[in-house]
Amino acid sequence: MTILDRYIGLALARSTLLVILVLLPLLTLLNLVQQLDEIGTQNYGLLDALVYEAFLMPTYLLSIVPFTALLATSMALGGLAHTNELTVMRASGISIQRIGLSALKSGTLFIIAAFIVMEWVAPPLHQQAIQRQSLAMSGGELLIEKHGTWIRQGNRFINIRNKHEGYTLADIHIFEFDPEKPQLKRYLHADQAEMKNRQQWLYKNLVVKNYQENDVVTRYEAERVHESILTERQLRVMEQPINSLSPTGLYQYIEYLRASEQATERFEMVFWQKATLPITIIIMMLCSLPFVFGSLRDSSAGKRIILATITGFGFHLFSQSSANLGLMLDLNPLLTTLVPIGTFLLLAAALMRRAF
Numbered sequence: 001m002t003i004l005d006r007y008i009g010l011a012l013a014r015s016t017l018l019v020i021l022v023l024l025p026l027l028t029l030l031n032l033v034q035q036l037d038e039i040g041t042q043n044y045g046l047l048d049a050l051v052y053e054a055f056l057m058p059t060y061l062l063s064i065v066p067f068t069a070l071l072a073t074s075m076a077l078g079g080l081a082h083t084n085e086l087t088v089m090r091a092s093g094i095s096i097q098r099i100g101l102s103a104l105k106s107g108t109l110f111i112i113a114a115f116i117v118m119e120w121v122a123p124p125l126h127q128q129a130i131q132r133q134s135l136a137m138s139g140g141e142l143l144i145e146k147h148g149t150w151i152r153q154g155n156r157f158i159n160i161r162n163k164h165e166g167y168t169l170a171d172i173h174i175f176e177f178d179p180e181k182p183q184l185k186r187y188l189h190a191d192q193a194e195m196k197n198r199q200q201w202l203y204k205n206l207v208v209k210n211y212q213e214n215d216v217v218t219r220y221e222a223e224r225v226h227e228s229i230l231t232e233r234q235l236r237v238m239e240q241p242i243n244s245l246s247p248t249g250l251y252q253y254i255e256y257l258r259a260s261e262q263a264t265e266r267f268e269m270v271f272w273q274k275a276t277l278p279i280t281i282i283i284m285m286l287c288s289l290p291f292v293f294g295s296l297r298d299s300s301a302g303k304r305i306i307l308a309t310i311t312g313f314g315f316h317l318f319s320q321s322s323a324n325l326g327l328m329l330d331l332n333p334l335l336t337t338l339v340p341i342g343t344f345l346l347l348a349a350a351l352m353r354r355a356f
Contacts, residue, residue, distance in 0.1 A: 002102075004094065008076070009106035015076040016110065019068045020061065028053050029058045042139040048132065055129035058122035065114050065277065067312035070284035073103055074308040077292040079300055085344045086292070096293050100286075107285050111278045118274060126244040134234055134238075142234055149238050151229065155179050158229050163238050166261060167195035172203070174229070183209050190224075199228050242270045250274065268333035269323050276337055285347050287311055290351035315344055 035049045052339040077099070080086045089099060127144075134144045143150045148171075155178070161171035174188040191205035206221040230238075244251060250271045257264045290310075291304045316341040326336030 003343065004089070004098070005102045005105050008099065008102040009078075009109070011076040011080060011088045011206075012072060012103060012110075015072040015079070016068060019072045019075070020064075023064050023068065024057060024061055027064065028057055031056070031060070038137065041137045044133065044136040047355050052133050055125045055132075058117050059126050062114065062118055062122055062243075062277075065110075066280045066284045066315065067264045069110060069317075070288050070312045071305065071308045073107075073285045074288040074291050074304050075301070077103065077288070078304045081292050082301060100289050100293075103289075104282065104285060107281060111281050114277060114281065118277065119248065123244060123246040123249060127240070130240055138234065144238065146242065151234070153229070155185075160238070162234075167235060169193040169201075169230075170260075172229075172274045186210050193226075193229075195228075196225065201228055202226075228246040242267060247271060247274045265327055265330065265333055269327065269337065272334050273319070273323070276341060278343055283341060283348055284312070284315070286348040286352065287315075287344060290354070312331075315340060318343065320354065334350045 006326040016155050030280060032049060032053050035052070038044060039046055039049055077086065080089075090096070131144050134142050134149075138151075141152045148159050149163075151158040151160070157175045157177075159173040159175075160169050161173075163169055170192050172188075172190045174186075175184060176188075177183065178184040178185045187209040188203075189207045193201045193203045196202050203224045203226050204222070204342065206224055208219050208221065210217045242250070250267060254264050254267050254271060257267065288308055291307055319337075322336045322339050325331070326333060
């Protein structure tokens with residue numbers, strides 16, 4: 001790495017840190033406001049909500065990474081242009097392409113940092129936040145863990161390993177203990193359970209074991225209507241956001257859904273959005289270069305920031321619209337993810353051609 005690369009990299013790092021320090025607390029505050037209705041539910045208080053939002057900050061950070069790359073690059077290079085440092089660089093024989101390449105080199109470090117957060121930092125913190133929230137909002141009777149949801153109802157402990165779309169549960173284990181002594185009284189396993197109404201669930205493919213003093217009586221049932229084991233609020237709490245999974249975890253879950261012949265389109269869409277994040281960061285950085293070297297090079301910093309903001313919001317809206325349209329029309333998730341990226345790549349190429 002040359003002196004030029006380090007100098008531009010430091011300028012980009014300062015701008016990135018500034019953008020994050022402005023946007024991340026604002027996004028966290030907005031999400032905290034949305035939680036105000038939940039505060040006071042069972043043991044869920046203001047401190048729990050603050051801790052929940054703190055744990056979700058890495059997830060929020062990932063959601064603004066493309067916009068941060070665009071705005072930070074525009075601010076960093078725009079600041080160098082404002083102090084005539086870019087003019088000195090060009091007078092020294094350094095081409096615009098070389099300056100842009102130095103910015104993109106620094107962008108690779110940004111990509112590596114984003115990938116580390118996306119794979120190893122944000123998912124465990126997000127899932128821990130969900131666990132803490134579910135435990136507090138259920139009064140200690142519901143706990144969401146990596147291997148399923150645990151619910152306590154008196155002497156019964158219920159473990160639900162998977163939840164499908166809608167009100168359908170899978171791989172349910174129910175342990176019922178003797179109220180008078182610490183001994184397992186009954187065990188029930190069902191492959192699937194569907195909600196019939198607010199009070200009843202329909203269990204399918206059951207194995208029921210009754211533990212007597214010197215014997216275990218086992219019987220098998222195709223179906224059984226049983227009293228409700230979950231409230232609608234608990235069902236909503238069990239809905240873990242797709243973004244709480246890492247790319248590798250999401251890929252493994254997609255494979256599981258395919259093996260069980262379930263719909264995977266929504267999950268594939270999120271997976272490809274995560275997988276193409278490095279390309280998105282590079283394209284956003286490329287889109288910022290014409291704001292500095294093109295016809296806007298003499299514009300004020302405020303104008304550059306406004307144009308970068310409009311471009312960033314435009315990409316976000318285009319991406320969301322493309323994803324929703326793809327799900328509605330049952331289009332290929334990879335294709336609908338690449339359409340906005342390809343469009344803005346062509347836009348960046350056209351603007352840079354005019355600028356250079």
